[in-house]
Amino acid sequence: xxxxxxxxxxxxxxxxxxxxxxxxxxxxxxxxxxxxxxxxxxxxxxxxxxxxxxxxxxxxxxxxxxxxxxxxxxxxxxxxxxxxxxxxxxxxxxxxxxxxxxxxxxxxxxxxxxxxxxxx
Numbered sequence: 001x002x003x004x005x006x007x008x009x010x011x012x013x014x015x016x017x018x019x020x021x022x023x024x025x026x027x028x029x030x031x032x033x034x035x036x037x038x039x040x041x042x043x044x045x046x047x048x049x050x051x052x053x054x055x056x057x058x059x060x061x062x063x064x065x066x067x068x069x070x071x072x073x074x075x076x077x078x079x080x081x082x083x084x085x086x087x088x089x090x091x092x093x094x095x096x097x098x099x100x101x102x103x104x105x106x107x108x109x110x111x112x113x114x115x116x117x118x119x120x
Contacts, residue, residue, distance in 0.1 A: 048113045050110045076088065
């Protein structure tokens with residue numbers, strides 16, 4: 001009976017070591033995930049797409065360029081390959097309003113937008 005208790009004790013010690021090792025591994029994995037997960041910059045981006053023609057896309061680009069020349073806070077960029085326009089702001093609600101206003105103001109049909117956090 002003495003041998004059985006000794007063996008049970010050793011198994012218990014081994015299990016305790018394994019549990020500690022697993023906890024250490026979990027902690028290290030969490031640190032690595034936090035380090036390697038892209039974090040947002042606090043900026044938001046609106047992706048405007050759905051341009052039916054090159055003329056519509058050029059018209060929209062021209063309007064954005066005019067607005068940016070008069071309003072220094074209006075930040076945008078263009079992806080000609082995908083025919084997308086990107087508006088940027090640190091205020092999600094403001095970005096939503098600007099996107100809606102631009103789509104309605106231009107009168108270009110079938111435009112849509114999505115807003116997401118800009119990744120660094």
